[in-house]
Amino acid sequence: MSSSSAPATLAGERNNLAGLLRTMRLRQWIKSVIVYAALVFDGKLFVPELFLKTTIMFVAFCLLASSVYIINDLVDMEKDRQHPRKRNRPLASGQLQPAVAVGAAGGLAFLSIAAAFWLSPWAGVILLVYLAQNLAYSFWLKNIVIIDVMVLALGFLLRVLAGVVVVEVQNFSPWLYVCVTLLALFLGFGKRRHELVLLEEEAANHRSSLSEYNLSLLDQIIGMVVTATLVAYTFYSFDATTALAHSKMLLTVPFVFYMLARYLYLVHVKHLGGAPDELLLEDRPLLINSILWAMSVVVLIYVW
Numbered sequence: 001m002s003s004s005s006a007p008a009t010l011a012g013e014r015n016n017l018a019g020l021l022r023t024m025r026l027r028q029w030i031k032s033v034i035v036y037a038a039l040v041f042d043g044k045l046f047v048p049e050l051f052l053k054t055t056i057m058f059v060a061f062c063l064l065a066s067s068v069y070i071i072n073d074l075v076d077m078e079k080d081r082q083h084p085r086k087r088n089r090p091l092a093s094g095q096l097q098p099a100v101a102v103g104a105a106g107g108l109a110f111l112s113i114a115a116a117f118w119l120s121p122w123a124g125v126i127l128l129v130y131l132a133q134n135l136a137y138s139f140w141l142k143n144i145v146i147i148d149v150m151v152l153a154l155g156f157l158l159r160v161l162a163g164v165v166v167v168e169v170q171n172f173s174p175w176l177y178v179c180v181t182l183l184a185l186f187l188g189f190g191k192r193r194h195e196l197v198l199l200e201e202e203a204a205n206h207r208s209s210l211s212e213y214n215l216s217l218l219d220q221i222i223g224m225v226v227t228a229t230l231v232a233y234t235f236y237s238f239d240a241t242t243a244l245a246h247s248k249m250l251l252t253v254p255f256v257f258y259m260l261a262r263y264l265y266l267v268h269v270k271h272l273g274g275a276p277d278e279l280l281l282e283d284r285p286l287l288i289n290s291i292l293w294a295m296s297v298v299v300l301i302y303v304w
Contacts, residue, residue, distance in 0.1 A: 016100045019090030023073055023101060024066035024108075028277045032061040034156060034180060038163035042172050043301060053119055053166045060119075061159055064112035064127055068134040070105040074098060075138045085198075122165045130158045145212035146221075149192060153184035175236035182229040186222060187276040190263065193218040194273040222267075226260050248300050255293035262286050 035058045036045075044050050073080065073091045080092035090096035109131060117124030133154055142148045160180050164172060196210055196218065233256050237249035262285055267273040272283075280286055 015095050016097055019096030020070075020100060020104055023070050023090050023096055024104075025069045026066075027281065028065065028069070028275075029062040030277050030280065031156070032058050032065060032159055034159045035061055035163040037160050037176065037180070038167045038169050038172055040297065040301070041176060042167055042169040044167055045298065045302065050167050054163055056115060056119055057123060057162050057166050060112040060115045060123075060127060061130075061162065062112075063108045064131060067105045067108035067112065068131070068138075070101050070108070071135065072138045074101055074105070116162070120165055123162050126158055126162045126165065130155060133158070143208045145209045148209050149185060149188035152188045153181050156184035157181050173236055173239045175232060175239055178232045179229060179236055182225055182232055186225045186229055186260070186263075187273075189218055189222050189225065190267050190273040191276060193222065193267060194271070197271060222264070226264065230257060230260060248304060249297075251300065252293055252296050255289055255296065258289050259286065259293070262289065 036054055039045055039047075039050060039054045073089055076086075077091045077098075080086035080089050086092060091098065091101060113124060113127050113131070116127040133151060137148070137151045141151045157177060157180055160177060192210065192213055193215065196213055196215060199210070230253075234250070234253055237253055262283070263273070263276075263279075266279060266283060266286070272279055280290060
């Protein structure tokens with residue numbers, strides 16, 4: 001290798017690494033925090049062994065989710081080049097070489113699934129289901145109206161189930177499964193609405209299912225889902241046999257109402273919602289409310 005080609009090679013490797021990290025969407029790892037739900041709501045947050053197992057499960061889901069993001073970007077590379085924001089993604093812009101992305105996606109998937117099977121056979125199965133679901137989404141299901149968002153919501157439910165398997169819960173209410181699924185549907189349909197508003201007549205070129213949506217339909221679905229989410233969480237908080245904090249959990253309902261209402265405000269008034277995970281970190285009122293909700297849950301279950 002000549003001295004002139006060495007710096008170019010090094011620069012290319014740095015670009016690939018930087019592009020890979022961006023494609024892995026490290027900021028979206030926050031979605032996998034929901035794995036801890038079983039640990040917290042089953043009253044086992046301060047059991048070191050279970051906390052460690054749940055943390056390993058969290059990391060495994062983060063790595064597998066990153067693998068899925070890479071695969072999805074590989075599949076959508078050409079369509080992303082037509083999107084005003086996604087055209088700057090590493091694969092669409094050419095910063096990340098497809099061969100490097102394929103290798104990374106395979107390595108991350110193998111590592112995460114192996115770690116899950118080491119924890120529990122059922123945890124490994126759940127991650128395999130998550131991977132299969134996302135592969136089906138990337139190649140097919142994302143083009144089917146309504147089903148596309150339902151599949152994404154299933155990913156959140158699988159995260160909760162993985163935490164349940166690792167912790168071997170005893171006091172975990174089925175209502176929480178309903179709440180998580182409905183919340184994921186709410187965020188998913190909000191994201192579709194944002195895409196429809198942002199892309200306008202070019203929406204179908206980016207995602208074929210968007211041609212089957214319109215703002216009226218999405219607003220009705222979002223209204224239905226957000227109402228069901230609040231009702232389901234209220235029922236959960238009143239379920240004294242499983243909430244550990246008994247009816248005192250009702251005190252957390254206002255935080256959930258504000259979160260839903262604030263997100264609707266951001267979607268309809270501020271025309272945001274394209275990246276719900278980033279919105280949680282960037283919108284200060286939403287972030288503060290989420291922190292206060294989490295603190296109140298811990299206090300009610302473990303202190304009060």
